[in-house]
Amino acid sequence: MIQLPVDRVELDNGLTVILSHDPSLPVAAVNLWYAVGSRNEPEGKTGYAHLFEHMMFQGSANVPKGRHFELLERAGGSVNATTWFDRTNYFETVPSHHLELALWLEADRMGGFLQALTLETLENQRSVVKNERKQRYDNQPYGDWDERLQALLFPPGHPYRHSVIGSMEDLDRATLDDVRSFFLTWYTPENAVLSVAGDLDRDRTMGWIRDYFGTIPARGQPPEPRVPVLASVLGETIRQEVEAEVPLPRIYMGMRIPPLQDAGFPAIRILATVLGSGRSSRLYSKLVRESGVARDVMAFPYPLVGGCSTFLIQATGVSGTAVGLLEELLVDELAGVREVREEEVQRAVALADTGLVSGLQEVGTRADLLSMYQTLLGDAGEVNREMARLRAVTPGQVRDAADALLGEDNRAILTYRPASRVS
């Protein structure tokens, strides 16, 4: 099994640094996870974590607007950032002789973000983000599915109830003070993990990191995120039926499941693969191949850490399929998966094996996984134990997970039916 080197250092200001050396290609990845996401947004300020992510590219003390991308693109680097429920990540992969530049840029915004903040850039990015919302949600068939499903799975006031993109009304209300206080509260060295993977010289790299990041003052631990106590399952089947301008019938089924750190999570991953990943999965075999009623089907867990995660199944019917039939066949398979066989578990493990090794070829993936395990589970070294955990999963554990999580007492069902047209 592959073992990535994991070299962890904590700076005096509380920043956690992970280095993972691999000289075989002249590339290096820098990856920063800040432990703040949409779950940290109070009511009335939805979408602010993501809007803030956009603002982080608008300049900092020594970097004018636009220069961040300009410098990294000129260096032959790839750059991006994403916001999710539990975290926001910023990352770049560069030819390794430009590693210092990537570190300098990330440090400049961690230390000097406020010095470049203007109303003009806020207005510009507010407009960009609102267009992102329109493009991904409002102008897209089924575009509102995750907002609807989250609202079925989580009670009012719960941090996972609202979408990462947030509402137009809240985005419209964001002020410079909101952006400032978001930065001061969450973008502290104590709340971040910096991972560097690839072709690096340890001493030189640590020298740059101490020089650029180590000089950023500690600002204190951010507030502990609120983790409301929820029942481990929904307790019922909740249903919402939507008739909309969509091309084909579709069903989404969401379940509440334990958080990523739960010892049962590896069995849930295997369960998801057995059910709905690949052409030999039970759902594909039944809904797409055998009965031919579905165009596609998939099942996967969304790993979260705030007290619970979600499990999602999605199936799109071919034209003319009744959405009720999709549901009926799907529910049959949820019951049938109790009979999971050893060979199905082995197949799921084999797919995971290949996926993991293939993914680890890219230094960017390595750095992201290291940041992820450090941020979410408190130990970057967990990346080296994940495969063993998956390999240890037994059919009995998969059956137990199915029994506990896939029953009628734990289903949020959202269906879309194409609007009947008058013509």
Next chain:
Amino acid sequence: MTEKRPRSVPPEPGPVGPLRMPDVDTRHLPQGLTFHLVKMPRLPVAAVSLVLDAGEAGMPGPEAGWGLLAGTALQGGTGQRSGDALARALEGAGSGVGVATGWDAVHLELTVLPERLPLVLPLLMEMVREPAFPQDEVKRARERRLATIRQRAMDPGALADDWAAAEIHHSDSPYARPLGGTAESIAKVEAADLVGLVERRYRPMGGTLVVAGDVEGDEVLAMLEPLLRGWEGGPLSVQAPSLSLPRSREARVVLVDRPGSVQSELRLGHVGVPRASPYHASLRVVNALLGGTFSSRLNLNLREKNGFTYGVRSRFSFRRGAGPFWVGTAVDREVTAAAVGEVLDEVRGLRDQGPTELEVASSRDYLAGVFPLQLQTVEDVAGRIGSLAVHGLPPSAMVEERDAIRGVSVEAAGEAARLHLKPEEMVVVVVGDAAVVRAPLEALGVGPVEVR
């Protein structure tokens, strides 16, 4: 002695690390298939890419999309096992065959741990050489394709792509149609058609097989020998004479009405150049600075200055024939006409005034610099070698392309822009709410506005 750099100044790059290109061992097999073995022992993983001269551009109009459908339906089983059994065998080995049919070729690709290569190579060849196309599997593949076609018609981005292709290219050119065919062409396809198609077109002559990863060439060749025995012949690749023709040479606006749209999907384009064009490298540089990077003119204007959009991209699609050049974005419906105007101004400005020295240098540095990033994985390398082979280029072209990019001067980029950006011939496709955007588009005066 070195002066300490002020903290406010970005650091200079260090010494460039050596880029060792993996060794490629090339064999010309008796079937007419070219075999490349790329030794990449960094991690225990291997990628296989089989590229055959069976692209959609070779399909006659009434059979549009059949090539792509045949590729998909290969998953339906072989003479030796059902589709279900095939999936179980592949996934039991932790793998799966991806079949991607493009305009020029079909690419069959898989990733696997090296010790399982002997399990999956025979399955791959079984799919290619003995597909069974059982009636029920073909019927389902057809239904799924029709469902996808239906879905594209309601997805504003996909709808804009399809309209742009139809409006940019001559109606006799295969490029004018959707890659996956139309509801009419797909509805007619039967199992026997797919059997005949694969029999005719999935042939080794002129094809390329790449295996990259932690593997030994002799062992792979020994595995392949019995699998390739008796496979022969080559497809007759006929290029439609109208492949590279434009539909028209006048600027015009095609407005596809989608009532209630809160955004407009825009595609502005014209026929570009084939991959074999001597302007390939210079146009990649031109495109990078026009709309191929975050720091490009279009993105800085439409997104970072005006906030019209979440993003904008431009692209030359380099195919065997002249594929499209287009700019694509989705904008707030209220600024639809303004955004069209800005795009046309940027294209015209670049064509007339040319790029600056700094822009060309930045684009060159970007395109050459990302080279090692884009070849990190066995899949990257196998895929890249396969794609080059489609155009008759050897693996060494990977490095030669980078060097050609490095050699593009500001004059060469300016010439490429002057010759190959044609704002006066651009078709503007808008998928949006006609009630809101029609009048402003007419007022813009680009050309006639046709509502569809």
